[in-house]
Amino acid sequence: MTPPSTAEATRSKWTDKAVYAAGAVVWRLIDGKLRILLIHRTKYKDITLPKGKVDPGEMLAETAVREVHEETGIRVSLGVPVGVSRYHLPSSKQKVVHYWAAEATADAIRASTFVPNREIAALEWVSVKKARARLSYPVDLEILDFFAKLVDDGVLRTFPIIALRHAKALSRSDWEGSDAARPLTDRGRQQAKSIVGPLRAFGVRKIVTSDAVRCVQTVTPLAKALDRKTVQTSKISQDAWEDGEDDLRSVIGRRVRSGKPAVLCSHGPVLPGILSEIALATGTIRGSYVSSAADLEPAAFSVVHLSASNPGSGIIAIETHIPKV
Numbered sequence: 229m230t231p232p233s234t235a236e237a238t239r240s241k242w243t244d245k246a247v248y249a250a251g252a253v254v255w256r257l258i259d260g261k262l263r264i265l266l267i268h269r270t271k272y273k274d275i276t277l278p279k280g281k282v283d284p285g286e287m288l289a290e291t292a293v294r295e296v297h298e299e300t301g302i303r304v305s306l307g308v309p310v311g312v313s314r315y316h317l318p319s320s321k322q323k324v325v326h327y328w329a330a331e332a333t334a335d336a337i338r339a340s341t342f343v344p345n346r347e348i349a350a351l352e353w354v355s356v357k358k359a360r361a362r363l364s365y366p367v368d369l370e371i372l373d374f375f376a377k378l379v380d381d382g383v384l385r386t387f388p389i390i391a392l393r394h395a396k397a398l399s400r401s402d403w404e405g406s407d408a409a410r411p412l413t414d415r416g417r418q419q420a421k422s423i424v425g426p427l428r429a430f431g432v433r434k435i436v437t438s439d440a441v442r443c444v445q446t447v448t449p450l451a452k453a454l455d456r457k458t459v460q461t462s463k464i465s466q467d468a469w470e471d472g473e474d475d476l477r478s479v480i481g482r483r484v485r486s487g488k489p490a491v492l493c494s495h496g497p498v499l500p501g502i503l504s505e506i507a508l509a510t511g512t513i514r515g516s517y518v519s520s521a522a523d524l525e526p527a528a529f530s531v532v533h534l535s536a537s538n539p540g541s542g543i544i545a546i547e548t549h550i551p552k553v
């Protein structure tokens with residue numbers, strides 16, 4: 229059992245031996261009371277949290293959202309990570325399941341498509357206390373405990389600011405034009421496509437990018453999928469940063485004030501400044517986790533979770549995701 233990343237960045241590790249899965253503690257307020265979603269599984273006659281196995285090529289965050297939807301008919305966006313459970317399958321393989329908190333909004337409930345089926349017999353919304361009594365497996369209880377801590381800390385409703393490093397670009401030596409015009413490689417374009425699912429999983433609505441071509445190209449598949457325009461600005465570009473003319477502070481300040489899930493696509497050397505400005509804008513006591521979250525390979529991203537009601541209470545959690553291509 230790995231604790232959730234309240235004060236440290238987490239990085240997912242992949243091994244061939246384990247079976248990976250992802251899911252969520254889905255929650256909503258009913259008449260002001262917190263309720264979480266349990267599933268009654270048909271085949272196993274057990275009561276668990278919604279989750280399921282990673283599809284080939286998929287990243288964990290998109291698995292969590294897809295599986296919640298497939299099992300419960302409810303479309304969620306992910307909030308804070310609430311832990312990783314590990315258990316042995318009857319085949320003796322290890323199963324590793326990553327969980328996030330995820331709010332089921334009123335709209336998502338209205339649009340729910342659940343009907344009892346071969347996999348899931350019933351859905352049940354219960355208090356955290358009742359969930360503790362009903363869940364079939366001890367590992368689920370540990371996830372529930374992490375979730376309950378968020379509730380106790382008053383930081384259940386959050387929004388993410390995501391710092392994304394542009395995907396793989398042509399090297400400077402292979403390019404004769406200006407550095408700002410350097411495009412993505414074929415692999416970079418694949419990476420840009422592969423992060424659309426996981427970025428959507430966090431509910432990204434706003435896309436802000438350095439105006440360098442390699443950054444704009446990195447977020448273009450996402451912008452298309454969301455049918456949104458990108459905000460292209462030199463304020464977070466490497467050229468401006470090298471000339472001391474960047475303005476990370478105003479860009480981050482706006483994002484923190486808006487409270488909307490956003491992605492900021494920038495460059496390796498600029499990312500530490502972006503993470504540092506998020507920490508400063510939220511009164512976060514800085515630790516090494518902030519700089520490690522900025523140390524990203526191409527097309528990797530760090531999700532910084534902030535309190536929706538009180539962003540000034542500091543960063544709630546940071547998690548880092550690495551593309552598989």
Ligand SMILES: Nc1nc2c([nH]c(=O)n2[C@H]2C[C@H](O)[C@@H](COP(=O)(O)OP(=O)(O)OP(=O)(O)O)O2)c(=O)[nH]1
Nearest residue numbers: 249272276279280281315316317318323365366367
């Ligand atoms: N969900 C869950 N199943 C467990 C646990 N411990 C344990 O022995 N099992 C059993 C129940 C089933 O016989 C078997 C496989 O269940 P599973 O939920 O991991 O896998 P699955 O492939 O059926 O479902 P999924 O991951 O696609 O949602 O493992 C546990 O802690 N959680």
